Amino acid sequence: MSTKTDTPRDPESGPAAGDAGNDLGAAGSQLSTAPREDVTLPSLGPLGWARWFWRQLTSMRVALLLLFLLSIGAIPGSLIPQTSIDPVKVDQFKTDHPSLGGIYDKLGMFHVYSSVWFSAIYLLLFISLIGCIVPRTWQFVGQLRGRPPAAPRRLTRLPAYTTWRTDAAPDDVLDAAGRLLKKRRFRAHRSGTAVAAEKGYLREVGNLVFHVALIVMLVAFAVGSLWKSEGGKLITEGDGFANSLTQYDDFKSGAFFDTDTMEPFGFTLDKFVATYERTGPQKGTPRIFRADVRYFSGADGKEHKTSIEVNSPLDIAGNRVYLLSHGYSPQVTVKDGRGKVVYKGAVPFLPQDSKNFTSTGVVKVPGARTKDGKRNQLGFQGFFVPTFGGKGSGSMFSQFPALDNPRLVLTAYHGDLGVDSGLPQNVYQLQMKNLKQYKVGGRAVAQMMQPGQTMTLPGGDGSITFNGIKTWASFKISHQPGNGLALTGAVAALLGLAGSLFIQRRRVWVRAEPADDGSGATVVEIAGLGRSESPRLPEELGALAAALEPDAPLAPHPEDPVEPTDSDGPAEPSEGARA
Numbered sequence: 001m002s003t004k005t006d007t008p009r010d011p012e013s014g015p016a017a018g019d020a021g022n023d024l025g026a027a028g029s030q031l032s033t034a035p036r037e038d039v040t041l042p043s044l045g046p047l048g049w050a051r052w053f054w055r056q057l058t059s060m061r062v063a064l065l066l067l068f069l070l071s072i073g074a075i076p077g078s079l080i081p082q083t084s085i086d087p088v089k090v091d092q093f094k095t096d097h098p099s100l101g102g103i104y105d106k107l108g109m110f111h112v113y114s115s116v117w118f119s120a121i122y123l124l125l126f127i128s129l130i131g132c133i134v135p136r137t138w139q140f141v142g143q144l145r146g147r148p149p150a151a152p153r154r155l156t157r158l159p160a161y162t163t164w165r166t167d168a169a170p171d172d173v174l175d176a177a178g179r180l181l182k183k184r185r186f187r188a189h190r191s192g193t194a195v196a197a198e199k200g201y202l203r204e205v206g207n208l209v210f211h212v213a214l215i216v217m218l219v220a221f222a223v224g225s226l227w228k229s230e231g232g233k234l235i236t237e238g239d240g241f242a243n244s245l246t247q248y249d250d251f252k253s254g255a256f257f258d259t260d261t262m263e264p265f266g267f268t269l270d271k272f273v274a275t276y277e278r279t280g281p282q283k284g285t286p287r288i289f290r291a292d293v294r295y296f297s298g299a300d301g302k303e304h305k306t307s308i309e310v311n312s313p314l315d316i317a318g319n320r321v322y323l324l325s326h327g328y329s330p331q332v333t334v335k336d337g338r339g340k341v342v343y344k345g346a347v348p349f350l351p352q353d354s355k356n357f358t359s360t361g362v363v364k365v366p367g368a369r370t371k372d373g374k375r376n377q378l379g380f381q382g383f384f385v386p387t388f389g390g391k392g393s394g395s396m397f398s399q400f401p402a403l404d405n406p407r408l409v410l411t412a413y414h415g416d417l418g419v420d421s422g423l424p425q426n427v428y429q430l431q432m433k434n435l436k437q438y439k440v441g442g443r444a445v446a447q448m449m450q451p452g453q454t455m456t457l458p459g460g461d462g463s464i465t466f467n468g469i470k471t472w473a474s475f476k477i478s479h480q481p482g483n484g485l486a487l488t489g490a491v492a493a494l495l496g497l498a499g500s501l502f503i504q505r506r507r508v509w510v511r512a513e514p515a516d517d518g519s520g521a522t523v524v525e526i527a528g529l530g531r532s533e534s535p536r537l538p539e540e541l542g543a544l545a546a547a548l549e550p551d552a553p554l555a556p557h558p559e560d561p562v563e564p565t566d567s568d569g570p571a572e573p574s575e576g577a578r579a
Helices: 015-028 046-057 060-079 087-096 098-107 109-114 116-145 170-183 201-226 483-502 536-548 573-578
Strands: 002-005 160-166 187-191 194-199 229-236 240-242 250-253 265-276 286-297 304-309 314-316 319-336 341-346 359-365 377-385 407-415 435-437 446-449 454-456 462-479 506-514 522-530
Touching: 046 116, 060 109, 060 116, 087 098, 098 109, 109 116, 116 201, 160 536, 170 187, 170 194, 170 506, 170 522, 170 536, 201 483, 229 240, 265 314, 265 319, 265 462, 286 314, 286 319, 304 319, 319 359, 319 377, 341 359, 341 462, 407 462, 446 454, 506 536, 522 536
Parallel strands: none
Antiparallel strands: 002 160, 160 522, 187 194, 194 506, 229 250, 229 462, 240 265, 265 286, 286 304, 314 319, 319 341, 319 462, 359 377, 377 407, 407 435, 407 446, 454 462, 506 522
16 A cells, blocks of 8 residues: 655645646645635725725734724723723823823723724624624535535645555445445535546634624623613611612613612611731731621512622522622711701712721711701711721821721811702712801810710700711622623634634545456545645544555556465475575
8 A cells, every 4th residue: 555645735726826826626626615816906096995805804914903903992991991881980091191091081091991993893893703704605605515626636746645566356346435425424426437526615614603603792782881770879777778869879871771670679677797817918908798688589589598798699589799898887867956866867978098998077966056056967977997996006007907096086177068059969078168167265175085985066056976887888789781691702703713723624536447457446535625624634644544444455567576385396406405
């Protein structure tokens, strides 16, 4: 048996293409569904330029370039503060970097995913992928409906080739070859004195699935952007939330989101549990960070208990509730000059130190009056530390995030809080324009208090008592309708990419013809052609030849020496001498 396994090469390129083109014919046609590109210069008219632009846009290299640009364009959205996520950080960035902030603002860096340039890349990629897939799909369907091409005239020109002689009849060899190839899942048919077979169509299926999956992911991204909703809510222990627009502290949604279709659900924060590392280099690092809640779904839904953690959101009514952060809410009781309780509750304070939770906040009491019954709105600027270092520590900042030694420092004001003006204002800040600070002997009235202590206001205007501390937690409620579609697209893209990388498209021909020397033997030739270079093609060809050999056993070549056989006659003395 003679075998040739030269290094595979593309018969359509390189110096050998011209020599072999006439021999290979249709068998050497491309094994890809990529559309042929006939390089012709377009006319100078508008139609010619439009055709040229369309061909460039729908080429695979431009699609890959646009995909790369889309990935690069998404980087600023991760590194630069985005208005849709945190407008406060955007304003702070502009304040800290006025020159750079102005440039970023003009380039749309603070709203990358809704900017003109990002949308242009996105739409061009969408069109390019569709323009790539449609012609490839039709061409692939045509290949499936057709038959593998007939064997070329000279099989020896193919990259993988083997031949041998057999005493079996040509028709028997071809019938056995057809059965063998079909058994190994080749598409095979007999054409003249040869059997043509082809295999590896799943490679092109993988290519098409990969590109369709990219379109699915782009559609999922669009659906998630246009129909999404996202809002934040800060909840103190014992308080709850219901999914209505007025309940959100902040809310943003996509262009097509309808607030009238918001699903009815809600939850109550029963308890927030947090523990911290107390020693070592990771002192203060959270070890347990959990919100125990009771939730319901539907207008008359039954309550259920669960816990929400940082990496374990609550899935409810098509929404996800994420635990973001927590802090402390000092509980205070405020009495006015008449001795009447005008405010009682927990006031959330915002951490200024994310490690040890040194926090600030305000208490606003618009309904207070003097002992004479005159209107006298009260305001308190607060400073809270969960773990005070004690006198002589040299710092008023918290030394640890847990409630080991809490202190509340309050500074008192009175006058007009501005809450009756009808204009919105920050609930965590006091408008000092129409407020006066309480003073005694020229010194501001301020006091550091432990739980249970009371600060009395001068002039009999009332008092404020520090009752205790509750914990608050902030949640993000997110509705992303395209997540399932995006996951499906991502999985399909991986499967399609794996198929296109690990499956090889190849063609095999088996030819059986009578020998030209008149000996009555049959010459069997097997040759293979792959789409790309792969050592597996010669190995597969050898395996096919070995499997076919029982039906086409190797016959001696006429020129091969015949082995001497034993004879009944006497041996020549010279043969013994030669032995």
